[in-house]
Amino acid sequence: MGRDEGAGPAPQGNHRPVMRAAFFAALLAACAHASAASGIRTEAYGVTQAGQPVEKVVLENARGMQLAYIDYGATLVAAEVADKHGKRTNVILSLPDLAAFERTRGRYGAVIGRYAGRIANARYTLDGKTVQLPANSKGMAIHGDPDPYDKRVWRRQDFADKESIGSIYRLHSPDGDQGFAGALDLTVTYRLLRKRDEFRIEYQATSSAPTVLNLTNHVYLNLAGAAANTLQDHRFQIAADRYLETDALRIPTGALLDVAGTPFDFRRAASVSARLGGVTGGYDHSLVLAKPVGAYAPVATITAAGRKLVVGTSEPSVQLYTVNGFDGKEIGSEGVAYQRFGAFAFETQHFPDSPNHAGFPSTALYPGQVFRSRTSFRFMTD
Template sequence: MATEPKIIELSNGKITATVASWGATITSLLVPDAQGNVADVVLGFDTLEPYMKGMAPYFGCIVGRVANRIKDGKFNVNGVDYSLAINNGPNSLHGGLKGFDKVVWDVVEHKNGQCPSITFQYHSRDGEEGYPGDVTVRATYSLPEATTLRLDMEAIPHNKATPISLAQHTYWNLAGHDSGDILNHSIQIWGEHITPVDENTIPTGEIMPVKDTPFDFTTEHKIGERINDVPGGYDHNYVLDCGDEKNGLKHAAKLRDPTGSRTLDLWTDAPGMQFYTANYVDGITGKGGAVYEKHAGVCLETQGFPNAINQPNFPSVLVQPGENYKHTMLFEFSA
């Protein structure tokens, strides 16, 4: 059984990640720039205590059983109504009051050597946070190449059909976690559509083209260029529908910091990606005393579509007993 949460280091000599068994959370990631200068490119805290006290707005963690929002915290599976905790306006967000980000995961494997990796496992019980059925969840972080971080997530329901949609919720700042806002970062997103939302940030069910809107990142734009045309900032799900593929993964996004030339290419097999510009971060004291303000990082949460369990026209997030839910993310850094 899981004991006290701990932080484990993964390093291959080029990049170094620290990952905590609390929430399977990336707490730091050291990446070189073109000159070989290393910076920590993820927002977070120096110790586990602030994470465990709930001070992190999902910094670096894995969220589930269902990432993003479920309308009114309600859904129906096989004729049975389920009600979840409401923790975001009228909605249930990121698994509820005590989602996968707020539990200790077991460390089931830790390998050093050529391809360092760590595998976490968590058993989610029937009825936990209102969700049906027992589910075993695994997450493996690995460093398969010199400057690549890979995450493989899987989940198997044991006895009941249940919605599952995991997401990795790191806040990225490629100039360094303590370097201010990300409005000068540029991004390209391989999505020609978004799922527009209502006043409670729940998708309307529409699939909307981004062409001629401030949501169009099919070519590279600075994040801050049109952010004021989007009330509150970006917090939207992109349909990943036009990227190249390699090894079964789609090109989701390319994030670039012009000052230090670090670039992050994100590949995934998920159907969607929440593009979130840390609109609600407000004066959080993080690593080394850095104070994180609004837009201090950007989240690229590959996922099933928000509220998909209640939207028949969205890709299904319902997983049957014995089926294996799988979700991979590849973070390729270059300078």
């Protein structure tokens, strides 16, 4: 490293290492300050059983909203949002540490792929070629098991621009991974807007061979707070006029049914809790959004506890899930046992089992094509 001309004689003896150490310490401090000034903070989160280090990223915008996520599963772990009194509360359910995330099958806040949702008989045919996938105990493929994307450590690059701050996560899924053809290169961007309480999830992917792709995020939410454990005061308005008929395994039959007169009609705001008695086992259903396929639009408004969430997406459907599988055995990051029907997932995606239904929107991805999708979560006071 050069010396400033006119700065006087070079230091003698042991002063040079001291000055260098001081310089690099100052440089690191400046970088940390710049990162903090941009609203991005990173911290060590732990090391996986396989020895992979995992970091946590905390974003904070100019209004005070915070969004946090970890490299493991590209998992959202917190969103601090205000109610009508200005009180900020975390509304994302999460687990207390990395070991808990490695143990769980709950997929808290993680990216799901290569194919979110069920595929009947764990196989499909694309362009005349039948692809066999790993089957679970019920004979279906679901969420990329047994080696899903939510159990992997993703590569991350943080960014800050004029309008937003966030991170770009990258994952390479090789040819044959999870049984799917084609090497898939996937990026998922988490973006927090600087001047309003909104975060966005943006997906982009390419494949080296014909394949199918269906991505979502499995974040669990409760607008009264992650520890509230009830949806009693939540009201949902969803711009969906049809839903997918399913069989006993909740695999689509291919029929799209009218929501009118059913517990799936949320075209006017209604309580999920009040309707649970009419839905066997709770909500775990695909609602077909009333907008052109591929077009981005606001599709739902959810209110509770003085907060309002507006969801927008370019996806054609949403899987509404009322955490029917929760049983109080998992303790959340707030120290509270999570209970059945105590939160909801709003998974924007393509239809489950689309590759086996010619009438469903296509999930095929071919070489030379770029898959793009985005979903936004905007929080306001109610």
